[in-house]
Amino acid sequence: MTVRTRFAPSPTGHVHIGNMRAAIFNWLFARHHGGRFLLRVEDTDRERSTPEACRTLLEAMAWLGMEPDEPPMYQSSRRQAHRAVAERLVAMGHAHREDKGSTGRGECIVFSMPREDIVFDDVVKGRLVKAAADLQDFVIVRSDGTPVFHLANVLDDIEMGVTHIIRGDDHVENTFRHIALFRALGAQVPRYAHLPMIVNAQGKPYSKRDGDAYVGQFRDRGILPDALFNYLALLGWSPGDGREVMTREEMVERFTLERVQSSPAQFDLTKLLWMNGEHMRRLPVEQRLAGHMADLERHGLRPSKGELRRVLDVMQDRIKVFSDTAGQTRYFFDEDYPFDEAAVRKRLRKPGVPERMAELGRRWAAAPAFDAATLERILKETAAEDGRPPADLIHATRVAVSGTSAGPGLFAMLEVLGRERVTARIERALRRWVGGGG
RNA sequence: GACCCCAUCGUCCAGCGGUCAGGACACCAGGUUUUCAUCCUGGAAACACGGGUUCGAUUCCCGUUGGGGUCGCCA
Numbered sequence: 001m002t003v004r005t006r007f008a009p010s011p012t013g014h015v016h017i018g019n020m021r022a023a024i025f026n027w028l029f030a031r032h033h034g035g036r037f038l039l040r041v042e043d044t045d046r047e048r049s050t051p052e053a054c055r056t057l058l059e060a061m062a063w064l065g066m067e068p069d070e071p072p073m074y075q076s077s078r079r080q081a082h083r084a085v086a087e088r089l090v091a092m093g094h095a096h097r098e099d100k101g102s103t104g105r106g107e108c109i110v111f112s113m114p115r116e117d118i119v120f121d122d123v124v125k126g127r128l129v130k131a132a133a134d135l136q137d138f139v140i141v142r143s144d145g146t147p148v149f150h151l152a153n154v155l156d157d158i159e160m161g162v163t164h165i166i167r168g169d170d171h172v173e174n175t176f177r178h179i180a181l182f183r184a185l186g187a188q189v190p191r192y193a194h195l196p197m198i199v200n201a202q203g204k205p206y207s208k209r210d211g212d213a214y215v216g217q218f219r220d221r222g223i224l225p226d227a228l229f230n231y232l233a234l235l236g237w238s239p240g241d242g243r244e245v246m247t248r249e250e251m252v253e254r255f256t257l258e259r260v261q262s263s264p265a266q267f268d269l270t271k272l273l274w275m276n277g278e279h280m281r282r283l284p285v286e287q288r289l290a291g292h293m294a295d296l297e298r299h300g301l302r303p304s305k306g307e308l309r310r311v312l313d314v315m316q317d318r319i320k321v322f323s324d325t326a327g328q329t330r331y332f333f334d335e336d337y338p339f340d341e342a343a344v345r346k347r348l349r350k351p352g353v354p355e356r357m358a359e360l361g362r363r364w365a366a367a368p369a370f371d372a373a374t375l376e377r378i379l380k381e382t383a384a385e386d387g388r389p390p391a392d393l394i395h396a397t398r399v400a401v402s403g404t405s406a407g408p409g410l411f412a413m414l415e416v417l418g419r420e421r422v423t424a425r426i427e428r429a430l431r432r433w434v435g436g437g438g
Numbered sequence: 439g440a441c442c443c444c445a446u447c448g449u450c451c452a453g454c455g456g457u458c459a460g461g462a463c464a465c466c467a468g469g470u471u472u473u474c475a476u477c478c479u480g481g482a483a484a485c486a487c488g489g490g491u492u493c494g495a496u497u498c499c500c501g502u503u504g505g506g507g508u509c510g511c512c513a
Contacts, residue, residue, distance in 0.1 A: 010513050042513065100511070108511050125443070134441055134509095142511040149513050172442070173508040196444075197506080205506075231450095234462095238451045242461055261451080263444050264506070271450070271463045281476095318475045347473095391472045398473065406474035 003035025004163045007061075007068075008153065010042040011053035014214040015060040017267065018168060018198045018206060021232045025195060026166045027066045028233065028255040038160055039068035042075045044152060049076070060215040064225050065248070073160060075152055082147035082155055085185070086140055094184040100139060109141035111151075111181065118176045123193035123257040125169070130176040138177055150174065154181040162190050166257070169194035193257045196236055196264045203266055213267075222295065222323030224283070227276040235265040245278045277320045288312070291322040299326035301333045310416050314408040331402045332416065335425075343405040344433050347395040354434040356388060357396050361426035370419040372411035379411075400429035 005026040009019050030037040041057065043049035061067065086109050089095040097107040113135040121127050140151040147155075157165065172194050182189040200206050206213050218228050230246060239246070239254035246254075280288065293308060303311070311332045312319075319328055331337035348354065360382045367374055379397070383390040394410050401422055407413060414422050 008513095012513095045513065048513095103511075105511070110511095128442080130441080136509085139511045144511080146511085148511070153513085168507095169443070170507060174513095194443090199506085201449090203505080234450065236450090240452070242452075244451085244462055265451090266449060268449050268463070274463055277476095316476065320475085389472080394472060404474090408474085409471075410473080 001163060003030055003033040004038060004161050005030045005035065005166060006038040006040050006157065006160060006162050007066075008040040008042050008156075008167075009057060010045060011049050011057045013048065013050070013053040013056055014216065015057055016206065017213050017215065017218075017232060020060065020064065020215055020228075021198060021235060022167055022195055023061065023066055024064070024229060024232050025193075025237070025255075025257075025260070026164075028251055029164060029166060029193075029257060030069075031252040032255045035163070036069040037066065038070055038162070039072040040075060040156055040160065041072055042149075042152070044075050044146070044149075056216070063215070063219055064229055073156060075156060078152065078156060078159070079147065081159075082152050083141060083145065085155055086147065086151060089140070089184060092184070095140060099143075103143075106143035108139050108143040110137050111140045111177075111184075112137050113177070113180050114183075118179055120175065120179055120189070120192060122172070122175075123164075123191060124196075124260045124262050125172070125194055126262075128172060128175070135176065135180075140181075150177050150181065154178050154185075157190065158182070158185065158187045164191045164193065164257075166193045166195065169196055193260065195260065196262055198235055199264050199266050201267065201269070206267075218272075220323075222291075222321040223272065223276050224279045224291075224322075227272065227279040230279065231272045231275045235267065236261040245275065245282075273320060277317065280320070280322075281317050292319070292325040295322045295325040296329075296333070299330070301326060301330065303333045307333070314412045314416055316408065318408065328407075331404075335421075337403045339403040339429075339433070340399070340405060343399045343403075347392075347399045347405060348429065348433050350392060350396065352386075352388070353392050353396050354430055356382060356386065356393060357400065357426065358430055360393055360397070361423060361430075364414075364426075365419065365423040367419070370415060370422075372409075372415045375414050376411045397426070401425045 007023040007026050009015070009023075027037045029035075039061070041049075041054060043054065058072075086095065089111065090097065090109060093112075095109050095111045098110050099105070099107050100110055114132075115135075116132050117129060118135065119127065119129045138148075138150060140148050142148060175192055175194070179189050197205060200213070215228070219225070226248070229248070230244075230251070233251055233255075234244060237255070237260050239251075240259055241254070243250065243254075280291075283291075289305060289308060289312070292312060293303075293305075296303065296308070311329055315329060319325055348357070360379060363378050363382060364370075364375060367378055379393050380390050383393050395405065397414070398407060398410055399405060401414065401417060417425075
């Protein structure tokens with residue numbers, strides 16, 4: 001029997017990380033067993049299931065690299081089939097028509113639960129039992145003729161040949177009903193694995209109001225799909241060998257449902273960011289360049305590839321997410337960069353510094369070569385002349401040419417900036433922040 | 439309320455009767471970087487509680503407490 005898993009979300013316009021993780025586990029499990037990963041769009045709620053919402057869903061999955069192995073099934077297209085089976089259930093005596101609760105809305109079709117305990121072995125939660133006394137009949141077709149979730153869900157799983165149902169544990173109660181349905185239909189009951197939920201930073205279940213819980217928001221923030229995938233996979237699962245940063249292949253190879261946690265996991269943005277940094281530094285250069293470039297372009301900066309490459313070279317791994325690129329490197333590409341006033345006060349206006357700074361600027365302007373080693377030598381000589389610590393001039397220069405007190409190694413940075421810009425910036429900064437030029 | 443699920447450092451995981459309870463993120467200290475980030479070293483930090491079972495419980499059982507889920511002609 002080849003494994004067939006499915007991800008069956010109802011498209012609501014935004015894809016929640018809890019759902020995405022369910023998709024990830026389904027994908028991982030199918031891949032690990034050489035099976036197939038399927039998608040079923042449960043779009044029977046016409047109000048929310050707009051074409052727009054479906055597109056968002058498909059995009060999110062493509063972004064995370066989880067294309068289904070077969071064309072997606074759209075549940076809305078299966079109405080007739082669902083209804084036909086409901087009729088069959090009535091004919092077989094497993095269901096009956098009734099004006100449930102005497103609502104006056106007309107007759108709906110109600111499935112009759114068996115009068116015996118229902119037991120199943122959940123791959124992550126273990127043996128789950130529901131006593132016959134706690135089982136209740138439920139509606140499978142509404143009085144307006146539309147099939148209800150439980151019926152549609154089970155029938156489509158049969159149709160798709162799903163062998164393993166991996167979903168959120170908010171479905172465990174439904175499972176008893178679904179099992180009864182599978183049996184009434186004479187179908188093979190699939191294996192179930194119920195995933196614990198993901199809770200927010202407050203330890204509470206995510207609600208619609210929780211901000212950063214949608215896949216699109218992570219993408220917009222510059223998080224790498226591989227990092228989000230990796231992080232989410234580790235929420236409730238671990239390979240057991242201590243590995244954390246992994247490629248898809250490594251995860252596929254190690255994934256087992258048996259190692260899935262049965263307790264809820266709290267989402268930790270800080271660790272995701274760390275994970276992102278880890279994946280970023282493992283990225284092929286070309287992809288890294290493209291990611292940084294995209295952020296620069298978003299901010300109206302268009303350096304050449306060569307320029308960007310030189311800048312990234314001195315920046316090293318200081319940039320943790322692509323979306324931070326422009327903010328941290330603007331001064332390399334634009335004369336209009338912001339100044340950190342606290343840094344100006346502390347470094348540039350330090351007594352005695354502006355005068356030496358001006359002198360240093362003149363010496364650099366006339367330096368025989370504008371490379372890091374030469375610049376450093378000149379700075380040290382200039383500092384030594386009046387017994388000042390080199391650090392004073394180093395810090396002051398950094399603030400003058402970059403506007404900030406944090407950044408890459410000063411001399412390498414100056415070399416990238418070049419003689420003209422460095423000279424002009426030092427003069428300009430002194431004029432603007434110290435006044436007079438002296 | 440009924441039924442069900444869950445419980446190891448702040449967080450995510452490891453542990454599947456005998457461990458100095460391990461790792462990662464975060465945090466703190468020191469070193470490297472004359473800045474910041476990286477990197478290196480060190481540190482603080484947990485078995486919710488009470489009963490059993492056992493020679494021995496973080497681990498098995500029961501209860502308590504605390505979280506959570508489900509109780510729709512939503513999905």
